[in-house]
Amino acid sequence: MQSKNIKAIDASSVHRICSGQVILDPSSALKEVVENAVDAGATKVDVKLKDYGLEVIEVCDNGSGISPGDFELLACKHTTSKLRRFDDLNSLTTFGFRGEALSSLCAICEKVTITTRTANEVIATKLEYDKNGKLRGSSTCAREVGTTVTLDTIFKALPVRYKDFQKNKTREFQRLTRRLQAYAIIHSDVRITCVNQTPKGKASVFSTPGNNSMLDCVTSIYGAKQKDSLTAIELRGEHVTCSGYISKASSGCGLSSGDRQFLYLNKRPVDIPKLSKAINEVYKMYNMHQYPIYFLNIQLSTDTYDVNVTPDKRQIMFHDESRLIEFVKENLRNLFEPSRNNIPSPTAS
Numbered sequence: 001m002q003s004k005n006i007k008a009i010d011a012s013s014v015h016r017i018c019s020g021q022v023i024l025d026p027s028s029a030l031k032e033v034v035e036n037a038v039d040a041g042a043t044k045v046d047v048k049l050k051d052y053g054l055e056v057i058e059v060c061d062n063g064s065g066i067s068p069g070d071f072e073l074l075a076c077k078h079t080t081s082k083l084r085r086f087d088d089l090n091s092l093t094t095f096g097f098r099g100e101a102l103s104s105l106c107a108i109c110e111k112v113t114i115t116t117r118t119a120n121e122v123i124a125t126k127l128e129y130d131k132n133g134k135l136r137g138s139s140t141c142a143r144e145v146g147t148t149v150t151l152d153t154i155f156k157a158l159p160v161r162y163k164d165f166q167k168n169k170t171r172e173f174q175r176l177t178r179r180l181q182a183y184a185i186i187h188s189d190v191r192i193t194c195v196n197q198t199p200k201g202k203a204s205v206f207s208t209p210g211n212n213s214m215l216d217c218v219t220s221i222y223g224a225k226q227k228d229s230l231t232a233i234e235l236r237g238e239h240v241t242c243s244g245y246i247s248k249a250s251s252g253c254g255l256s257s258g259d260r261q262f263l264y265l266n267k268r269p270v271d272i273p274k275l276s277k278a279i280n281e282v283y284k285m286y287n288m289h290q291y292p293i294y295f296l297n298i299q300l301s302t303d304t305y306d307v308n309v310t311p312d313k314r315q316i317m318f319h320d321e322s323r324l325i326e327f328v329k330e331n332l333r334n335l336f337e338p339s340r341n342n343i344p345s346p347t348a349s
């Protein structure tokens, strides 16, 4: 009898391995839950962290809530209310569509609890899910319409990462805060608050007004001084617009690092490295010692790019990336050119 070495990995181990690729760190855990709140139409999202998010991440929203009929499948793998078939990807406007965030969170957290109520229910339900995303128990409680997701001790199931995050709390917290701020700035119609509780007490991390003003959001996060250094832009092309704020080209308006650079694609925070590089290069032509600050939303038809490149959907594949980059570069040059008069010429004494 020949020996058989190849065997299937048990389903729950596969689930845990794959989930670690969807939820990379505390910031991506928070991102997924906040995206779900925004997808549910919330106008208010309150984030409560315990020990910088390593002990508890709780996100409370006033969105649509979840119908009792969906409780059973809510945290199963690849179950979603946002996508039905592959072709829907071309017209998608929600953050989520892969139906794997909640199931992945169940696999890597010590405990996942969801309390929810829709406008059709008079009472809320508190749901607890097991590691495989199966509904393990439920009870009723009082709550306004909306959803609260509580993640207890994320990464407990992935000990190497758990230890690394415990050792690097400040790094992780900065990453998480920046990521949440990225959402808060572009979703200026949603009031977002964030509080962190440590043994020393509770501290507000930031809060935005939810008054539909991107500039007010930026001010509430970075302070009033930031406001004066920014200029509003709205670049319009045939099939594309690029709108938001960028720092003026005069010296002192930029920064010594590229820390405050946020790009969005149809309001989704994304990384477009070639475009970021191009913006920095144009800016340096007018303010050579600084990096620009910018918060720019690119609007493109949803069938001209693919967000389904990585599970976190930050990388984008465009049909025509170089055209987009040329469009932004040319328009920024036109915007900054008048400020050239203020740049001292190298021969002037």
Ligand code: ADP
Pocket (backbone or CB within 6 Å): 032, 036, 037, 040, 061, 063, 064, 065, 066, 074, 075, 079, 080, 081, 082, 095, 096, 097, 098, 099, 100, 101, 102, 103, 147
């Ligand atoms: P996806 O967002 O890709 O659909 P998730 O695992 O993040 O996958 O969520 C699964 C489903 O749970 C969503 O499609 C949505 O119907 C529901 N859901 C999750 N969070 C919320 C929320 N805060 N409010 C309302 N529904 C939610």
Ligand code: MG
Pocket (backbone or CB within 6 Å): 032, 035, 036, 095, 096, 097, 101, 102
């Ligand atoms: Mg989601």
